[in-house]
Amino acid sequence: MKTSFCAALLMLVSLTSWTQDANEKQQIKSSETKLYKVTFLNGEMFKEKPVFTIRAGYPIRENFFTGKMVYTEDGLTSEIYYPNNKGEYYLKDNYYYDNNQHVVKAVMTMFELQDSVVLNMSYDALGRLEKTRWNKRAVPIKGWFNKLFYKYFSKDLTDEDFHRYYLSDQDSLNHMTETTFDSLELWKNHHFELFDAQGHLLKEKLMYVDTTQMGPLYPKTIDTITVQWEYDYLENGLLKMKKKSLEKRSLQKGLPPVRMHDMSITTWEYNYTEDDNLKEEIKIMEQMPSKTGFLKIKGTTRTFKRTHDYLDHNKKHIIYTYDDKGDLEYTTTEIFNDAHQLMEFMEAAGPRKSVDKYNDKGNHISHTVFKRDKKVSEIMAKYTYNTHGDWTECLLSDHEKNQPLYILVERTLEYYP
Secondary structure, three states, rough: OOOHHHHHHHHHOOOOOOOOOOOOOOOOOEEEEEEEEEEEOOOEEEEEEOOOOOOOOOOOOOOOOOEEEOOOOOEEOOOOEEEEOOOEEEEEEEEOOOOOOOOEEEEEEEEEEEEEEEEOOOOOOOEEEEEEEEOOOOOOOOHHHHHHHHHOOHOOOOOEEEEEEEEEOOOOOEOOOHHHOOOOOOOOOEEEEEOOOOOOOEEEEEEEEEEEOOOOOOOOOEEEEEEEEEEOOOOOEEEEEEEEEEEEEEEEEEEOOOEEEEEEEEEEEEEEEOOOOOOEEEEEEEEOOOOOOOOEEEEEEEEEEEEEEEEEEOOEEEEEEOOOOOOOEEEEEEEEEEOOOOOOEEEEOOOEEEEEOOOOOOOOEEEEEOOOOOEEEEEEEEEEOOOOOOEEEEEEOOOOOOOOEEEEEEEEEEEEE
C-alpha cells in the first residue's frame, strides 16, 4: 500500500510543471497499455496470463506504463489510471490547466477509499511556479489507518512557496540587491531564487524539515536540511559554474538524544569548444568535517572529471568519465543519423560493454551486453505500428539467461476525430 501510494504521489508531484507535448498529427485521445506473457509453438504466438509491471531498471527504455492515460485535444495529459496487481484500476489522477497550459490543479482519487488528495498550483507573471497547496484533509478514516496515513504518508504532502527576486529594478516582479538576498531568513518549505536582468538564475536557497519515525520502538528523527545553489555564466549565456551547499542538522530523540551536523559543497565547472559544445566537466565534492554526538569525522575532497569528443560532424559524441583518482571509469558513445536522431548508445566499463539501438521512429529496439566482446545477454523489442505511425504492439524478448522470456505489450489508442 505504502509503495504504490508514494509512487502515485511522485507521479502527481512531477506533473506540477509537466505537460504532454501536443501531437497535432496523431491527436491521441487516450492510450491504454496491457502486458501479457506469451509463448511460441511452431512459430505461432500464444498469450498467457497478464502481467502488470515490467521489472525496475528494465533496459528497454520505452513508455510501457501499464495503465490508461487520457489527453486533451491539445495533447495535454488530463487523466492517468493506475492498476493494482490484479489489473484493476485503484488510483486515478486528474490534471487541470490554465490558458497557458500550466497545471493548476491535480487530484489523486483512491477508488477503494472514495476520497481524494488535491494539489493546487499557482504561477507568477512569467509563468514560473509560485505556490503549491495540498488538501491534507483527505482520507477521513478513523482508527489505526488514519494514524498510519498521517505519520508515514502526510510528510510527502507539504505546501511550498516560491519567491523570486531580480537584480534589475525594471522588472515587474520583486527586485533587490545580491547582499540583501544573501541575508534573507529561510522559512520552512519556501524556495528563494535570485535572477539577473537577463533572467539567468544566479542563486537559490531553501530549507525543509523531514521528520521520520519508523515505529513506536524507534527514536524519532528530525532532520533540518538547508540547500543553497550558486550559478555563474559566460558572456554568451552558457553555464560556467554551479555550486551546491548542503547543510544537515539532525536530532534523534531518544535516551540520550543524539545531535548530528553534516555539511557538503559540490561544485561543477564547465568548459566548451569554439562552437559552444560541452568539452569538459569538473566535479569537486567537499565533505566538511562533521559531528555525530561526541564522534567527529574529518573532511575530505574528491575531484571527478568528464571530457567530450565530437566526431563525424557531431554525429558521434564520446564521453569519457574519470574517477577521483584520475582513472577512466567508463565511456559512453552516442551515434546520430543525418537528422540528428539517436540511433545507437554504447557504454563501456572495463571488460563489459552495453549497446542500445533505436529505430528511425525513436523507439528503443535492443539492449545487448558484452563481456570481453562475447555476448552475455540480449533484450529486443519489435514494434507494430498503425496507420498514424504510432506503435500499438511491442514484443519484448529477453535472452538474458539463454531461456527466452517473451512479453507482449498491447497499446490501445483512441484518436480525436
